[in-house]
Amino acid sequence: MHTVHTDNIFPGVELTCINTDKFKTGTLSINLVSNLNRETAAHTALLPRVLRRGSKDYPDMERISSALDELYGARIEPTIRKKGELHCIGFHVDFPDDRFIGSSGNLLEETATLAGGILLAPDLSGGLLRDDYVQSEKKNLIDDIRSIINDKRGYSVDRLLEEMCSGEAYSINRLGSETEALKITPQSLTECYLNMISEAKLEIYYCGTAKPEQVKSALQNALANLPQRNNLPKLGTEIILYPPSDAPKRVVETLDVTQGKLVAGFRLGKAMENNPDYPALMLFNAIYGSGVMSKLFLNVREKLALCYYASSSLDKHKGIMLVSSGVEYANFEVALKEILAQLDHVKNGDISDVEMNAAKGTITTSIKASMDRPAGLLELYFDGSVSAIQYDPEKLCEMIEAVSVDQIVNTAAEINTDTIYFLTGENDDGTRN
Amino acid sequence: MEHRQYPQIGEQLYIEKLANGLSIFAVPKAAYHKSFAFYAVDYGGVDRRFNLSGTWIDTPQGVAHFLEHEMFDMEYGDALTKLSSNGANPNAFTSSDITAYYFECTEKFDENLDTLLSFVSTPYFSDTSVVKEQGIIGQEIRMGEDDPDYNVYYNLMKSLFRHNPVRDSVAGTIESISQITPQTLYDCHKVFYHPSNMALCVSGNVDISQVIEIAERILPKDPGENPGRDYGQAEDLKPEEYKVIKAMEVSQPMFIAGCKSIPAPKGIATQRQDIISAIALDILAGHSSPLYIRLYGEGLVYSDFSASYDASADVAYTLFGGESSDPERVFDEVNKEIEKLSDTGPDSGLFQRTLKASIGSYVRSLNSLESICVGIANGHFLGFDALTGLDILKSIKEEEITNFYRSHLSPQNMAISIVVPK
Numbered sequence: 001m002h003t004v005h006t007d008n009i010f011p012g013v014e015l016t017c018i019n020t021d022k023f024k025t026g027t028l029s030i031n032l033v034s035n036l037n038r039e040t041a042a043h044t045a046l047l048p049r050v051l052r053r054g055s056k057d058y059p060d061m062e063r064i065s066s067a068l069d070e071l072y073g074a075r076i077e078p079t080i081r082k083k084g085e086l087h088c089i090g091f092h093v094d095f096p097d098d099r100f101i102g103s104s105g106n107l108l109e110e111t112a113t114l115a116g117g118i119l120l121a122p123d124l125s126g127g128l129l130r131d132d133y134v135q136s137e138k139k140n141l142i143d144d145i146r147s148i149i150n151d152k153r154g155y156s157v158d159r160l161l162e163e164m165c166s167g168e169a170y171s172i173n174r175l176g177s178e179t180e181a182l183k184i185t186p187q188s189l190t191e192c193y194l195n196m197i198s199e200a201k202l203e204i205y206y207c208g209t210a211k212p213e214q215v216k217s218a219l220q221n222a223l224a225n226l227p228q229r230n231n232l233p234k235l236g237t238e239i240i241l242y243p244p245s246d247a248p249k250r251v252v253e254t255l256d257v258t259q260g261k262l263v264a265g266f267r268l269g270k271a272m273e274n275n276p277d278y279p280a281l282m283l284f285n286a287i288y289g290s291g292v293m294s295k296l297f298l299n300v301r302e303k304l305a306l307c308y309y310a311s312s313s314l315d316k317h318k319g320i321m322l323v324s325s326g327v328e329y330a331n332f333e334v335a336l337k338e339i340l341a342q343l344d345h346v347k348n349g350d351i352s353d354v355e356m357n358a359a360k361g362t363i364t365t366s367i368k369a370s371m372d373r374p375a376g377l378l379e380l381y382f383d384g385s386v387s388a389i390q391y392d393p394e395k396l397c398e399m400i401e402a403v404s405v406d407q408i409v410n411t412a413a414e415i416n417t418d419t420i421y422f423l424t425g426e427n428d429d430g431t432r433n
Numbered sequence: 434m435e436h437r438q439y440p441q442i443g444e445q446l447y448i449e450k451l452a453n454g455l456s457i458f459a460v461p462k463a464a465y466h467k468s469f470a471f472y473a474v475d476y477g478g479v480d481r482r483f484n485l486s487g488t489w490i491d492t493p494q495g496v497a498h499f500l501e502h503e504m505f506d507m508e509y510g511d512a513l514t515k516l517s518s519n520g521a522n523p524n525a526f527t528s529s530d531i532t533a534y535y536f537e538c539t540e541k542f543d544e545n546l547d548t549l550l551s552f553v554s555t556p557y558f559s560d561t562s563v564v565k566e567q568g569i570i571g572q573e574i575r576m577g578e579d580d581p582d583y584n585v586y587y588n589l590m591k592s593l594f595r596h597n598p599v600r601d602s603v604a605g606t607i608e609s610i611s612q613i614t615p616q617t618l619y620d621c622h623k624v625f626y627h628p629s630n631m632a633l634c635v636s637g638n639v640d641i642s643q644v645i646e647i648a649e650r651i652l653p654k655d656p657g658e659n660p661g662r663d664y665g666q667a668e669d670l671k672p673e674e675y676k677v678i679k680a681m682e683v684s685q686p687m688f689i690a691g692c693k694s695i696p697a698p699k700g701i702a703t704q705r706q707d708i709i710s711a712i713a714l715d716i717l718a719g720h721s722s723p724l725y726i727r728l729y730g731e732g733l734v735y736s737d738f739s740a741s742y743d744a745s746a747d748v749a750y751t752l753f754g755g756e757s758s759d760p761e762r763v764f765d766e767v768n769k770e771i772e773k774l775s776d777t778g779p780d781s782g783l784f785q786r787t788l789k790a791s792i793g794s795y796v797r798s799l800n801s802l803e804s805i806c807v808g809i810a811n812g813h814f815l816g817f818d819a820l821t822g823l824d825i826l827k828s829i830k831e832e833e834i835t836n837f838y839r840s841h842l843s844p845q846n847m848a849i850s851i852v853v854p855k
């Protein structure tokens with residue numbers, strides 16, 4: 001269905017080219033990858049947004065937007081992601097395939113050139129990134145960090161991670177913290193920029209109909225100003241196998257909400273040692289708490305009708321699982337008990353054929369369905385590149401089909417609760433705020 | 434079977450109308466791993482009062498959505514479970530206008546389609562299941578009450594509209610759903626869930642003849658009666674209230690401003706209106722519009738600032754919204770820009786550029802099987818072919834854009850809803 005070709009466009013700069021003619025668009029994903037760091041996270045997060053405001057050739061948003069409109073609505077969108085403890089910033093770029101716009105354009109070359117200019121040729125006329133852009137995007141970043149609280153579900157997950165991983169880079173939000181963001185100046189951000197473009201790992205992905213040589217040549221031209229890459233830092237994620245104590249840490253907070261939130265964080269234990277069995281971990285998560293056939297959905301939501309949602313998610317890079325649920329205050333303890341009881345069922349191998357097959361089907365369908373979206377396809381390969389073990393998506397599907405109950409029991413054996421976070425609308429004495 | 438080709442966009446569409454009145458649409462894409470089936474009912478949150486065989490029936494707010502949740506219950510258990518255990522990824526939604534059930538899968542498409550068509554055609558409700566669902570949907574409603582987006586939206590709709598059911602939440606209220614009984618659900622299913630009031634769209638790795646065979650085998654033979662619908666007393670264009678402000682636990686103000694207008698007649702006029710409105714609103718408030726760029730530069734709006742036009746239940750409305758430190762100032766600026774554009778029309782260069790960008794975004798939307806199927810089903814219920822969008826786009830004239838500003842965006846028909854931090 002698609003062919004994959006990897007090549008270096010410059011020494012140390014890898015291009016993964018995925019060729020398929022099934023999409024109507026061409027897509028480029030440009031990523032600068034560094035280790036998440038508390039002091040620099042806000043700077044790093046701010047960079048793509050400041051760069052996107054204007055380059056030497058296209059000095060303001062109006063000119064960039066006009067150029068993109070002329071390229072048939074091509075998009076160059078800043079991306080700020082967190083993969084384990086890696087901070088990945090850059091641009092997601094896409095444009096219609098020349099076949100469908102009735103013009104003999106060179107949308108790949110033209111869009112790549114525009115994106116390359118935004119990344120590598122900002123206006124540094126006074127030696128610094130433009131003060132007005134830095135201040136304006138800094139304010140937006142701070143507003144975004146503050147608005148995390150608007151979504152109580154996401155906020156609760158963030159708070160749990162802050163409590164559970166307080167000494168680990170993993171607790172750093174992908175946007176950084178408000179305190180660090182407030183310290184940003186044009187000087188400090190310019191310094192961060194110059195470091196990033198010479199010292200961060202640069203990974204580029206393409207998906208579309210253009211041949212690998214054509215993509216390589218378009219990118220070599222677009223990124224001709226890229227500084228020589230040297231001293232690339234060692235990238236990685238620290239994995240902690242066990243909670244610090246047998247008794248889970250409990251954190252209770254109150255905010256003005258009508259529905260409470262419960263988030264539980266788990267460490268995966270020996271499952272993360274040596275060569276982690278990713279296919280078994282993915283299946284474990286699907287059986288336990290991800291999707292409508294999972295134990296959490298069927299028991300906590302459907303059978304006991306305790307909440308509107310209850311689901312688990314697992315970060316295989318970091319070795320952490322989270323269970324997140326929206327419940328009435330009165331039901332917190334009942335829901336938590338049921339969440340832990342269902343985990344014990346999986347650990348005991350209480351997994352029916354129906355559950356096993358459903359979980360396998362859910363995961364393989366979701367991997368294959370990702371391959372039907374340009375961004376999903378690129379994400380599969382990018383995710384693989386930052387994993388301890390890399391699999392081709394088709395190969396991963398085969399391995400998932402072959403996982404046994406024993407493998408899952410083995411994987412789940414040492415999954416232990418680390419921290420439990422409750423968000424309620426009540427004070428301790430039971431009165432409402 | 435009808436076969437339409439669209440060489441410009443590289444797509445083709447097969448259409449079959451069954452004897453029972455069901456329209457089936459297939460857009461094959463052999464290179465995709467997955468297949469997608471979308472089974473939609475022309476019945477949504479606004480369809481609360483309807484006429485069946487001469488009798489008017491009133492139903493509680495939230496029934497269409499409640500029915501959607503309950504449909505998955507079958508004598509054998511849960512249809513959601515059956516689809517999931519067969520490798521499908523199923524889901525459903527209820528909007529103001531339609532209820533839709535769908536799944537994607539990479540194998541056993543025929544079996545899954547059989548399951549989908551069977552459960553949507555089989556009403557199976559009980560007191561127990563209704564009580565259980567009241568618990569689950571009750572939690573969904575409570576979650577909405579905490580959600581500032583939900584509050585800012587429905588506060589606006591209630592300000593704009595006096596009677597029309599678009600002002601009420603699709604999920605209903607804890608009070609309204611408590612009035613629902615198994616009989617309510619049986620009645621609504623009987624009235625709306627019949628083949629001539631539904632559409633089946635499939636795309637991806639699919640074979641239309643198999644789809645037809647399964648649909649003919651499973652679905653009822655009787656086309657059913659198309660119910661009359663009543664959306665209440667006609668609305669004039671004057672909002673009920675001009676401004677509503679609510680304090681919530683948010684980091685900074687968010688707002689939606691809205692303007693009432695008269696919808697285009699059903700059919701190709703609606704399709705054209707949708708396309709004109711999208712271009713007109715891109716020129717007015719899109720990310721390359723002078724207004725957006727100026728307000729963004731001044732720190733008054735963020736990249737979430739957006740505008741949209743929608744028509745439903747005999748009313749039309751244009752919405753502008755996002756977060757802002759000063760929503761009323763943004764509202765003033767939007768109004769000034771509307772006044773200017775109504776007066777002079779769009780800048781020709783900007784119009785041409787926006788047209789190009791719209792062509793690209795239409796082409797991009799065809800990557801998504803979901804977006805294709807949803808577009809075709811909506812188009813079918815409203816009387817147009819969504820895959821002709823590119824031709825229409827290319828034929829849009831500047832005057833039509835100017836006319837949109839004049840006829841759909843009158844300041845006296847606008848209201849604003851704001852959620853402010855506590």
